[in-house]
Amino acid sequence: MSVPDYLQCAEDHQTVLVVVQPVGIVPEDQFFKIYKRIASVSQVTIRDSQRLLYIRYRHHYLPENNEWGDFQTHRKVVGLIAITTCGPAKEWPQTAERFHGQKEVYSSTLYDSRLLVFGMQGEIAEQQRTDVAFYPGFEDCSDVEKRVEDFVESIFIVLESKRLDRATDKSGDKIPLLCVPFEKKDFVGLDTDSRHYKKRCQGRMRKHVGDLCLQAGMLQDALVHYHMSVELLRGVNDFLWLGAALEGLCSASVIFHYPGGTAGKTAGRKPSVSQPSDAGKRHRPGAQEVLIDPGALTANGISADTSTEIGRAKNCLSPEDIIEKYKEAISYYGKYKNAGVIELEACVKAVRVLAIQKRAREASEFLQNAVYINLGQLSEEEKIQRYSILSELYELIGFHRKSAFFKRVAAMQCVAPTIPEPGWRACYKLLLETLPGYSLSLDPKDFSKGTHRGWAAVQMRLLHELVYASRRMGNPGLSVRHLSFLLQTMLDFLSDQEKKEVTQSLENYTSKCPGGMEVITLPDGLRLPPVPFTKLPIVRSVKLLNLPVSLRPHKVKGLLGQNMSTASPFIYSPIIMHNRGEERCKKIDFQWVQGDVCEVQLMVYNPMPYELRVENMGLLTSGVEFESLPAALSLPAESGLYPVTLVGVPRTAGNITVNGYHTSVFGVTSDCLLEALSSVKTSGCLVEVVPSLPRLQLSTSLPRSAHTPQPMSKEELYSTVSVQLFNGETQQLTITLDNIGSEDIETLELTSKIVTTKEKVFGEFLSWELDKPLSHLPLKPGQAVTLSVNIKVKLDFSGQESLLQDLNDDGISVTGLPISSPLRQVLKPRTETKTVGSESGKAEYSHIKTLEAVLNFKYSGGAGKVEGYYRELALGVHVDVEPSVFFTRVSTLPATRPIEGFLTLPDPSKNTSDNYLKTFTHEGNGRLLMRDVHSMDAQDSNIGATDILQNLQQHFLNEVVCHGSVSFQPFNSKLFKSCKTISRALSPSFLVKYNQTFDRFTLHYHLIATQSVSDSESRTRPLQRAGLRCAKFFNTDSSVECDNR
Known part of the structure; x- marks a missing residue:
């Protein structure tokens, strides 16, 4: 055999x-x-x-x-x-x-x-x-x-x-000698009359009768005959038949203990009606079972009493003895070279019994012995069958990796070099069956849960063999799928050289058969799921970006609650219906607009040791119709986190969910879903898309500026314009409004807001007429309209304490000196000796004041207007304001009378010591009166300090009333016309502070000048800055002081 x-x-x-x-x-x-x-x-x-x-x-x-x-x-x-x-x-x-x-x-x-x-x-x-x-x-x-x-x-x-x-054969002398085929030649010439020969014949016949009894359903008789056979054959050292008798004894005992059979599910037998319902259950090692089969006993004419039960239990082996007898029988079989098949089958039977007894270690010993049994020259088909059965038996006892090993050996045997027509399909099928034993699954989702299981080196070897087998089968699509799976799941275990080789092979395969996301169904019904490249590149975070500030939709305040009220018949519900675990699908608190480009930012990482080219990368969405605009990127080797922005356009309104992204890498198209990427951080993926709105673009006549009005951010402004004006000057800003969207602009509103609060503005800073632009509404796509905005600055420049030090004397106190005193001639103004440096530059610049405002354009149209949405566009206006007139130096003179103070104003156009002299009288009733004003006419000079004050009339100041505290009193004056083309309107205002403790008055004087230009030449002519910064009044009874407030 x-x-x-x-x-x-x-x-x-x-x-x-x-x-x-x-x-x-x-x-x-x-x-x-x-x-x-x-x-x-x-x-x-x-x-x-x-x-x-x-x-x-x-x-x-x-x-x-x-x-x-x-x-x-x-x-x-x-x-x-x-x-x-x-x-x-x-x-x-x-x-x-x-x-x-x-x-x-x-x-x-x-x-x-x-x-x-x-x-x-x-x-x-x-x-x-x-x-x-x-x-x-x-x-x-x-x-x-x-x-x-x-x-x-x-x-x-x-x-x-x-x-x-x-x-019933009692003639012992006539018992024939039963033989196996290879024994017949060995018994030729033997003495058939010897006692040894007769015992051999009796023992073999007893064993044969035991087999017949077992087949005929007489288990008790079979056990008796097997025991008698064992005793007879052991006495004559007939080891081959002794092994057979022991095996028969084991088989009868197994049938007794395990009526349900040991062959497993495929060959299991039905218990007889007379057997208990739990007879098919696995037996526990060491337990002794006694089952009564009254039908079998009655058929042989033996009454079913307890003595019979005891007799059967005595002849039957215990579960532990069954295995020992199997070992003994197999050892006897091993003495005969021609009994290899019998020995191998006995090992298989013992393993099945041990599997039921859950004694896996002992079962593995029997299988290890079966591996080394020499059966002579086996055909390739017989070798495949042998290794396959060994694999199934190892699987039966729970040795899954060992089972996978022998199944892989069987697979390699299918394509052995000695086979003229290698069975690559059989090889591939067997290789697939080895996957569970090596903790491998062809579903990539199983590799995203926790740590890696199994030996990565063995798994990669097996996957390479699957790739090769599928290629030899003539199925390149299958090769691409397995190679993609290898690259996706084993990327962390591949060396740099292996990564390069695998990707090159993948590109070669995909050049003939591109990889996709379809499920591959094999002929035997096995389905291979798609393998998305979630690690090429690796995505760490996904963030949906809001639209730019100028494009964000806003809801009309009166309509904010309409959707809420119509969505439910209940006025209020304290129960928030949501799933706590669905963080990824929570709704984001901003909206996208139908027809506008929307962005999603991904932080990606290239784990490959060389540049990774990703083609056709776009978004995967559900909900509203969405047009994804694919992008191509090239990531440097081991790039670290790299931001990538994917864009798309929602074509309808509603709710849209960003489910993931798709890529094309090495010729393999992948759909990567966020729900399968547990390591990806996201703040939400559900966003509302509002109906389409128009889109407005601004262009201005003034240049753009880098200044950003505080406290607004740069992102909140569409643009910022900047202009530099003199105090009192007016500038016109022309704004062109272009409709660059696809919807008509049906409504347009314009408001302004001054964001600089520390300066007091006189008059209207920004003014415009909106009637003419509104007459062009609705503004069709591609059309434009112009709007003029007047910028007029009028600020208060009085009392700038930062310049007091520059305008004071050198700090020399003078008491009771007349105007013509020689000491007055010696005094040198501070500005004459001051060196030009950084501090003077700072002082020169610090007189400029800044005024900032924001123009808000609110517009709407199209389907978005019907739903109550609009857009806002903010234009920043930055104006640097300089004073129109100021005096460069202020000096004080001692008073000649106790109730008088003097204020001298130097003539900036002359280098002489002549001064404007103003006399103020302090009366006891708290009134300060201007009694006299001496003036000198200003003349032209080469330094550009012309046209300052040409005609200063008497009684310039009428009266200032002071009650010992701060008080403001406006005064009227006549217009002073300058020569040539420049004229200034001087409108003085005064602030008088009286300190009763020091009996001292402080006068702040402010001039506001308005420039008007009559010809083009005067535009290039510098406007001389002039203005009275500070004046001091001192009582003659006290020393002359400098007040640096």
Whole structure:
């Protein structure tokens, strides 16, 4: 016997073997259809008896194995069922002859046979025969199972008669010597009269009778015969048959302990009706079970009493002894080179028993022994079968990695170099079956959960073999899928060189068959899910960006609550319906606009050691219709976090969910969903898209400025314009409004707001007329309208304390000196000796004041206007204001009278010591009066200080009333016209502070000048800055001081 039956199990020892074979030409599908119906009759209850007869069917069985039928009767073919087709009656003789020829092959062991003829009609078909059954067709054969049961009963009759003949044979001298095929030549010439020979014959016959009893359903008798055989054969050292007797004893004990069988789910048998419901459960090691089969005992004429039960339990081996006897039997088999198949099958049977007993370690020892059993020269097909069965047995005992190892060996055997036509499909199928043993799954989602499981080096080797096998099968799409899976799941374990080689191979494959996101279904029904490249590149965060400030939609305040009120019939609900775990899908608190470009920012990382090119990268969305605008990027090697902005345009209004992104890398298209990326940080992916709104663009006549009005940010302003004006000057700002959107501008509003609060503005800073632009509404797309805004600055420049020090004297105190005193001639003004430096530059610049404002354009139109949405556009205005007139130096003179003070104003156009002299009188009633004003006419000079004060009239100041505290009093004055083309209107205002403690007055004087230009030449002429910064009044009874307030 050269080919082992790897499906053997211990309970097969009680079965009878029936071969089912086709005769002549029979369609394969029809044959196996009838074969399955025949095989369904696996056990038959014998009439007039409680015994069961178990049948084992084979459609292919080597005749040489039949020669071992005396050694173990379950290997003997005792029944033959032939299936044939026969049409005309003239074909019947030839069909019958073929059937008889088939019976001759197993004639030495055959008990009975049957022929099933399909398709024959006529007189021959109407004949009633026991050994032949005629059927019109394969579909019209309803009584096949019934005929098989009758056939099995006829086999039982022969089996029972043989058992009785052998069991009642008392002539010990006439007992034949049963032999295995390779023993026959060894017994030639032996002394058949010796005691040793007779004991050998008796022991072998006892063992043979035990097999027959076991097949006939007489378990108690079988146990008795096996025990007697063991004693006889052990005495004559007949080790081969002693092993067989021990194996028979083990099989009978296994049948006793485990009525449900040991073959597993595929070959499990039904317990008999007389067995308890839990008889099929696995037995615990060390436990002793006693089962009573009253039917079997009654059939043999033995009463079902407790003594019989005790006797059976005594003859039956315990679960632990079963394994020990198996070891002993296998050791005896190992003494014979030609018994390798028997030894291997015994190991398989023992492993199945140990699997039920959950003794995996001992089972692995039996399997390890089975690996090294030499069966001689096996064909490649037999090697594949051997390794596959070893893999299944290792899987049965829970050794998954060991099982995967032998299954991979079987796969490699399918494409061995000695095979003329390698079976790459069989190899690929076996390789797929090894994946669970190596903790591999073809679903990439399983690799995103927790840490990596399994040996990465072995897994990569197996994936490479799958790639190669699928390529040899002629399926490049399958190769791309496996190579993509390797790159995605094993990226962290690949060296830089391996990464380069894998990506090059992938590009070669995808050049012929691009990779996609479709599910690949294999012929056996296995589905290979898509493999998105979530690591090429790696995405760390996803952030939906708001629209620019100028494009963000705003809801009309009166309509804010409309959607809420119409969405639910309830006025208020304290229950917020949301899923706490759905952080990724929470709604963002800003809106996108239909038809406008929207942005999503991704922080990506390139883990490859070389530049990574990502093509066709875009967004995956659901909800409203969305047009994704794909982008291509090139990431440097190991780039670190790199920002990438993906854009798209929503085409309809509603809610949109950003589900992920899609890429094309190395020719493989990937759809990467955010829900599968647990490491990605996101602040939300659901945003509302409002209906379309118009889009406005501004252009101005004034240049843009880098200044940003505080406290506004640069992002809040569409643009900022800047201009420099003199105090009192007016500038016109022309604004062009262009409709660059796709909707009409139907409404337009303009408001302004001064953001500089520290300066007091006189008059209207910004003014405009909106009637003319509004007359052009609705403004069609592509059209423009012009708007003029007047900028007029009028600020208060009095009392700038930062310049007091520059305008004071040198700090010399003078008491009671007349105007003509020589000391007055010695005094040098401070400005004459002051050096020009950084401080003077700072003082020169600090007199400029800044005025900032924001123009807000509020507009709407289209479908967005209907829903109550509008847009705002802010234009910043930055104005630097300089004073129009100021005096460059202020000096003080001692008073000649106790109630008078003097204020001298130098003539900036002359380098003389002449001064304007103003006399103020302090009366006891708190009134300060201007009594006299001496003036000098200003003349032109080369330094540009002309046209300052040409005609100063008397009684310039009428009266100032002071009550010991701060008070403001405006005064009227006449206009003073300058020469040539420049004229100034001087409008003085005064602030008088009186300090009663020091008996001192402080006068702040402010001039506001307005420039008007009559010709173009005067535009280039500098406007002389002039103005009275500070004046001091001192009482003659006190020292002259400088007040630096």
